[in-house]
Amino acid sequence: MQKVTCTAPVNIAVIKYWGKRNEELILPINSSLSVTLHQDQLKTTTTIAASRDFTEDRIWLNGKEDNINHPRLQSCLREIRRLARKRRSSGGEDGVSRILSDKVHICSVNNFPTAAGLASSAAGYACLVYTLAKLYGVEGELSEIARQGSGSACRSMYGGFVQWLMGEREDGKDSLAQQVEAETHWPELRILILVASAEKKHVGSTAGMQTSVETSPLLKFRAESLVPGRMVEMIDAIRKKDFEAFGQLTMKDSNQFHATCLDTFPPIFYLNQVSQRIISLVHRYNAHYGKTKVAYSFDAGPNAVIFTLEPTVSEFVEVVKHCFPSESNGDTFIKGLTVSPSPLSSELTSAISGDIFPGGVNYVIVTQPGPGPAESQDPALDLLGPDGLPKSTA
Structure with a gap:
């Protein structure tokens, strides 16, 4: 049996992707841009084993066996195996050649809520x-294959700040991810994920996108007339480390994405009451200081992603605690990077005063930009045991 374990990061789009022009190849109607989050806080871990003793391909996701025949999963398997065979045909007999005809067992776990709008796919x-x-020893450009599993997955193939070029070719060969800047480019940038709900969303992204493409005139206008300019502006703001420009554009693009969801018929509601209160709180906080110190972004779910700079983290975390007091029984409200206490001034407390919503935010994950996928060298992290079955159920 040959076995490999790797980890890969979550990414959060600041210029959103919503809508496909080709469902099968997952070709988007507009380009997008994201920030890769650090794997110390959010990651997927996957172990894949190949053995001639396995009778069929199998997959386990977060402790439960899943359908290996899912078309997108099969597409990724087929493409990687095709590239491995192509590589073998130009070389000699090696370890890869021996396992190409073997069945595989795949075991994957997320250390964050799945299907809750936190880019688990x-x-x-x-x-x-x-x-x-x-x-299989396949090297080179992999984002095109990852895209065929989940569109935004192509951006998780790189660390730092990543753009997904929509491309023009019908075969999708030019619809690829490219790193704009490495994770070390903006060391002060911090990301706070305010988990308002870990529940599975009511309308999945794939179904939601399809309905939006079919029914929303606003989506078409956004993709064709607004996103191209916003991509240029966002890359410029990132390269200049201009948080004012970065933050405002991030919020405007998030708002517009959710406006297209409302413009969809029937409308799609990914934001909930807590999401709306977080949006209001961010604007009150920024208004108090007269500049953009924090910025929100929401994907297809109610959980807020807050971008800010390191000096602001402690105070804004206290603001969140004040407005959304925790109802947890001793569970850690703040997870991830260490945050120091920061007392709030009476002026700020007055400025952010509004409805207090106990338990509205379950917990906060504090993280920063991070690197792309990596292979693990620690056997203790393998998810499959010596028999090729998940360790937890073996």
């Missing part, structure tokens, strides 16, 4: 493709 498919590539 992006990290999951990026990790699947990267681990398969390591197992």
Whole structure:
């Protein structure tokens, strides 16, 4: 049995992708841009084993066996194996050649809520493709294959700040992810994820996008007339480390994405009451200081992603605690990077005063930009045991 374990990151789009022009190849109607989050806080871990003793391909996700025949999963498996065979045909007999006809067992876990709008499919498919590539010795451009699993997965193939070029070709060969800047480019940038709900969303991204493409005139206008300019502006703001420009554009693009969801018929509601209160709180906080110190972004779910700079983290975390007091029984409200206490001034407390919503935010994950996928060298992290079955159920 040959076995490989890898990890891959979550990414959060600041210029959103919503809508496909080709469902099968997952080709988007507009380009997008994201920030890769650090794997110390959010990641998918995947172990893949190949053995001639396995009778069929199998997959386990977060402790439960899942359907290996899912079309997108099969597409990734097929493409990596095709590239491995192509590589074998130009070389000699090696370890890869011996396992190409073997069945595989795949085991994958997320250390964050799945299908709650935290880009779990992006990290999951990026990790699947990267681990398969390591197992079969496939090198080179992998974002095109990851894209065929989940569109935003192509952006999780790189660290730092990443753009996904929509491309023009019908075969999708030019619809690829590119790193704009490495994770070390903006060391002061911090990301706070305010988990308002860990529940599975009511309308999945794939179904939601399809309905939006079919029914929303605003989506078409956004993709064709607004996003191209916003991509240029966002890359410029990132390269200049201009948080005012970065933050405002991030919020405007998030608002517009959710406006297209409302413009969809029937409308799609990913934001909830807590999400709306967080948006209001961010604007009150920024108004108090007369500048953009924090910025929100919401994907297809109610959980807020807050971008800010390191000096602001402690105070804004206290603001969140004040407005959304925790109802947890001793559970850690702040997870991830260490945050020092920061007393709030009476002026700020007055400025942010509004409805107090106990328990509205379950917990906060504090993180920063991070690197792309990596192979693990620690056997203790393997998810499959010596028999090729998940360790937890073996």
